[in-house]
Amino acid sequence: xxxxxxxxxxxxxxxxxxxSASQIAKELGGVTRNAVIGKVHRLGLxxxxxxxxxxxxxxxxxxxxxxxKPKAAPKPAAAAAAPAKPAQPEVVMxxxxxxxxxxxxxxxIPAGQPLPPQPSANxxxxxxxxxxxxxxxxxxxxxxxxxxxxTCKWPVGDPATPNFWFCGLPVQQGKPxxxxxxxxxxxxxxxxxxxxx
DNA sequence: CCCTGATTCGC
DNA sequence: GCGAATCAGG
Numbered sequence: 001x002x003x004x005x006x007x008x009x010x011x012x013x014x015x016x017x018x019x020s021a022s023q024i025a026k027e028l029g030g031v032t033r034n035a036v037i038g039k040v041h042r043l044g045l046x047x048x049x050x051x052x053x054x055x056x057x058x059x060x061x062x063x064x065x066x067x068x069k070p071k072a073a074p075k076p077a078a079a080a081a082a083p084a085k086p087a088q089p090e091v092v093m094x095x096x097x098x099x100x101x102x103x104x105x106x107x108x109i110p111a112g113q114p115l116p117p118q119p120s121a122n123x124x125x126x127x128x129x130x131x132x133x134x135x136x137x138x139x140x141x142x143x144x145x146x147x148x149x150x151t152c153k154w155p156v157g158d159p160a161t162p163n164f165w166f167c168g169l170p171v172q173q174g175k176p177x178x179x180x181x182x183x184x185x186x187x188x189x190x191x192x193x194x195x196x197x
Numbered sequence: 198c199c200c201t202g203a204t205t206c207g208c
Numbered sequence: 209g210c211g212a213a214t215c216a217g218g
Binding site: 020021022033037038040041046149150171172173174 | 198199200201202203204
């Protein structure tokens with residue numbers, strides 16, 4: 001595969017969106033993340049400055065007299081693109097349980113086992129909770145046997161019920177849960193004080 | 198171990 | 209210019 005115009009454009013676009021090199025590579029196909037990174041550098045957009053917040057206005061005086069393009073100036077666009085930062089898509093956060101109706105029993109894990117602490121009605125980070133409720137809809141709903149070292153092992157539902165499943169989403173490196181569940185599983189113990197934003 | 202981007206350097 | 213190998217974090 002070669003860097004056709006289209007491919008380069010997609011690369012720029014994705015990189016601008018903050019996609020990781022590996023994701024871009026996967027999307028493009030036929031290239032490795034190294035290739036993508038290498039290209040990114042050669043294109044001179046290693047810095048994700050393209051669109052991200054006006055964080056730090058890199059002092060780029062560029063005293064060099066840029067070679068005046070005698071023929072044309074086909075590069076006015078793009079630059080000011082991607083004003084939308086993929087901010088956290090804060091979804092509606094309800095305290096509703098994501099557990100589908102099944103039995104009058106709530107989603108309570110029969111304590112005792114090394115199962116994670118269910119947030120039940122506790123007061124965990126609203127954000128984290130919302131996150132969980134949001135992603136639980138996308139859960140792969142794996143069965144016990146389908147779990148691997150790379151699948152979130154967060155249990156959902158009543159084990160004594162047919163609709164009991166495990167999250168199954170990609171785990172956060174190391175941890176046994178996906179990012180969202182890690183959020184509610186490992187709370188520093190002293191996370192919420194008197195939040196009042 | 199999984200991942201990330203950054204660099205190097207033979208091609 | 210290209211990208212695998214390698215490096216340097218997280």
